[in-house]
Amino acid sequence: MSCISTEKIDNRQLLFILFIMRTTVIISTLPVLTAGNAAQDAWASALVSYVGSAILATAIGALGTRFPDLTLIQYGQKLIGRTPAKILSFVYLWAFLWVAAVDLRIYSEVLVTAFFPATPLVFIAGAMAVASAYAAYAGIEAIGRNADFVFPIFFMTILASLLAAIPQMRLTRLQPVLARGLKPVLVGSITPMTITLQVPVITVIAPSVLRPKKVVKTTIWALTGAHLVLTAASLATVGVLGAKPAARSVFPFFRMIRAIRLTEFLERFEALVILPWGLGMFIGLSTSLYCCLKGLSQVFDLSDYRPLVGPMAAICITLSIHAAADIFQLRSFFRPETAGPYAFLLMLAPPAVLWPAYLARRWMRKRPGSRKGGRQR
Amino acid sequence: MTLFPLTERTEKPDRVAAALLEGRVAIFTDGTPFALIVPTGLNALLQAPDDYYERLPIGSFLRALRFFAFAVSLILPGSYVAVVNFHHELLPTVLFMRISAAREGVPFPTAFEVVLMELLFELLREAGVRLPRAVGPAISIVGALILGDASIRAGIVSPVVVIIVALTAIASFSAPVFSLAIPARLLRFLFVALGATVGLFGIQFGLLILLTHLSSLRSFGQPYLAPFAPLIPRDLKDTLVRVWWWDMIARPRLTGFREPKRQDRGQRPRR
Numbered sequence: 319m320s321c322i323s324t325e326k327i328d329n330r331q332l333l334f335i336l337f338i339m340r341t342t343v344i345i346s347t348l349p350v351l352t353a354g355n356a357a358q359d360a361w362a363s364a365l366v367s368y369v370g371s372a373i374l375a376t377a378i379g380a381l382g383t384r385f386p387d388l389t390l391i392q393y394g395q396k397l398i399g400r401t402p403a404k405i406l407s408f409v410y411l412w413a414f415l416w417v418a419a420v421d422l423r424i425y426s427e428v429l430v431t432a433f434f435p436a437t438p439l440v441f442i443a444g445a446m447a448v449a450s451a452y453a454a455y456a457g458i459e460a461i462g463r464n465a466d467f468v469f470p471i472f473f474m475t476i477l478a479s480l481l482a483a484i485p486q487m488r489l490t491r492l493q494p495v496l497a498r499g500l501k502p503v504l505v506g507s508i509t510p511m512t513i514t515l516q517v518p519v520i521t522v523i524a525p526s527v528l529r530p531k532k533v534v535k536t537t538i539w540a541l542t543g544a545h546l547v548l549t550a551a552s553l554a555t556v557g558v559l560g561a562k563p564a565a566r567s568v569f570p571f572f573r574m575i576r577a578i579r580l581t582e583f584l585e586r587f588e589a590l591v592i593l594p595w596g597l598g599m600f601i602g603l604s605t606s607l608y609c610c611l612k613g614l615s616q617v618f619d620l621s622d623y624r625p626l627v628g629p630m631a632a633i634c635i636t637l638s639i640h641a642a643a644d645i646f647q648l649r650s651f652f653r654p655e656t657a658g659p660y661a662f663l664l665m666l667a668p669p670a671v672l673w674p675a676y677l678a679r680r681w682m683r684k685r686p687g688s689r690k691g692g693r694q695r
Numbered sequence: 696m697t698l699f700p701l702t703e704r705t706e707k708p709d710r711v712a713a714a715l716l717e718g719r720v721a722i723f724t725d726g727t728p729f730a731l732i733v734p735t736g737l738n739a740l741l742q743a744p745d746d747y748y749e750r751l752p753i754g755s756f757l758r759a760l761r762f763f764a765f766a767v768s769l770i771l772p773g774s775y776v777a778v779v780n781f782h783h784e785l786l787p788t789v790l791f792m793r794i795s796a797a798r799e800g801v802p803f804p805t806a807f808e809v810v811l812m813e814l815l816f817e818l819l820r821e822a823g824v825r826l827p828r829a830v831g832p833a834i835s836i837v838g839a840l841i842l843g844d845a846s847i848r849a850g851i852v853s854p855v856v857v858i859i860v861a862l863t864a865i866a867s868f869s870a871p872v873f874s875l876a877i878p879a880r881l882l883r884f885l886f887v888a889l890g891a892t893v894g895l896f897g898i899q900f901g902l903l904i905l906l907t908h909l910s911s912l913r914s915f916g917q918p919y920l921a922p923f924a925p926l927i928p929r930d931l932k933d934t935l936v937r938v939w940w941w942d943m944i945a946r947p948r949l950t951g952f953r954e955p956k957r958q959d960r961g962q963r964p965r966r
Binding site (some may be wrong): 328330331429433434437441442445446448449452453456457459460462463464465466467468589590593596597600604 | 781782784785893894895896897899900902903904906907908910911918920923924925926
């Protein structure tokens with residue numbers, strides 16, 4: 319299995335992966351608008367949530383830079399012992415699977431509502447999961463290259479749709495600015511922060527990155543890009559649709575694009591936006607699946623994760639269908655008061671256990687008379 | 696296993712010379728006029744000598760056109776079937792009315808129509824290749840003029856489908872290396888099937904699988920989609936467009952690493 323362990327991706331590819339992963343979910347559902355009640359101040363929520371997400375990403379990724387060639391599952395075993403670490407790893411493995419399932423659900427809901435009202439959800443979810451499972455099977459290198467290929471298309475499309483929105487934006491719809499104080503803005507920023515639940519993938523990917531010590535920096539750059547896009551998207555959506563109708567719709571960004579009409583010929587081009595967006599969703603899904611599989615194989619000391627791909631894809635499809643009865647249930651789950659505690663608990667539990675263990679270990683080693691000197695890896 | 700060519704077969708000395716100068720390897724064997732160039736990739740297979748012989752804007756335009764043509768030869772029939780069956784709203788209303796008016800009275804579903812015409816065309820092409828040169832043109836006359844025209848008049852296929860199939864065929868002829876046109880010829884049918892069952896979502900599904908396949912493919916160790924994926928910004932100077940000769944300072948990173956410098960800086964001619 320030497321070819322698997324030597325798979326390497328560039329930090330740039332990781333940046334693209336994280337940017338695409340985050341942007342796809344965040345702009346399709348625009349949680350700043352739909353989850354809280356920040357209304358016309360959604361853009362401010364987007365900026366606030368950037369700060370929060372960056373802090374969370376640092377908390378998640380920083381310990382990994384101390385162990386550049388180990389995944390969280392492996393360095394956890396060094397820090398708190400085999401069995402506890404394996405049990406703890408399941409928190410992140412569940413997070414990866416859950417993120418993949420929710421991504422899949424959102425994607426299939428978008429397609430079903432927009433294009434295929436008569437098609438069963440499971441069909442679209444299944445096709446997408448099969449494609450992603452194939453990418454996960456091909457390995458992180460292939461996913462990284464896919465991201466390289468998809469990124470320009472994805473980015474250009476989003477940029478173009480935001481630019482196309484400019485002629486129809488009414489800036490008066492963004493007023494009054496911060497009329498109800500800061501509280502709605504802060505509450506509205508919680509849900510986008512919960513989507514940082516995608517970021518723990520770096521704890522599994524980091525050893526496969528060329529410069530693992532810079533992973534946190536790469537992540538922060540990806541978050542910066544994604545939140546700039548989120549800010550622009552919420553400004554454009556509110557500017558075109560108005561705060562109240564936008565907050566009521568299920569997928570405000572796509573509704574905004576549907577409302578754009580440049581000329582006689584260029585109307586209703588949302589299908590052309592949804593295609594690249596689907597490519598982006600594919601990157602996110604395959605990365606989550608890959609990390610879940612890779613992590614699982616390390617927990618059970620398997621030499622290869624590939625035999626698990628099929629079953630995991632099946633579990634992911636099932637979970638995505640049964641996670642919520644309909645999109646409104648999923649949406650109400652993403653309210654700050656439910657999604658907040660859930661996601662923060664999942665995200666922060668492993669670092670909250672491993673950081674004290676790491677610090678205690680270092681302190682023990684520095685103390686004179688400790689058993690071993692030198693750095694343990 | 697792959698449909699895509701992992702070696703490049705050529706008879707042209709200039710192609711071989713250019714490949715050697717990029718640090719690639721040419722394999723000669725007894726008893727064949729062809730040389731095999733390795734490693735190769737999608738980008739190398741879409742380059743043609745004329746891109747370099749013509750002036751820069753023309754060469755770049757031809758190159759970009761060829762990339763576009765490759766995409767067309769792969770997904771145009773599938774996308775047509777998908778749009779006509781599922782996504783009417785993508786077409787301007789007048790155009791869609793024209794298409795449905797032309798389809799009036801055609802007995803087959805669109806997908807069947809497209810597959811029928813594609814198969815017919817593949818047959819004509821194969822027959823034209825196998826026949827002696829003196830009789831070859833007769834096939835194109837029988838095929839294009841008689842069969843195409845008569846099938847429209849007989850109401851078996853709609854004229855739009857003939858246009859689509861002809862466009863696809865022309866696009867697939869523009870591939871500079873024949874072996875690259877073949878996978879597109881085969882995959883086209885898959886894309887028609889996907890487009891006919893789930894519309895553009897099916898096309899996207901096919902493209903995702905194809906993309907993953909191509910990015911995990913290597914030709915003698917070199918990633919097939921380089922320099923796009925993995926992205927090698929320096930090597931993008933000779934891809935979709937080509938830059939000026941005096942700006943191509945470095946050889947491709949993956950093959951020319953032994954002697955990365957192609958020429959000195961500042962070779963730009965002064966006025």
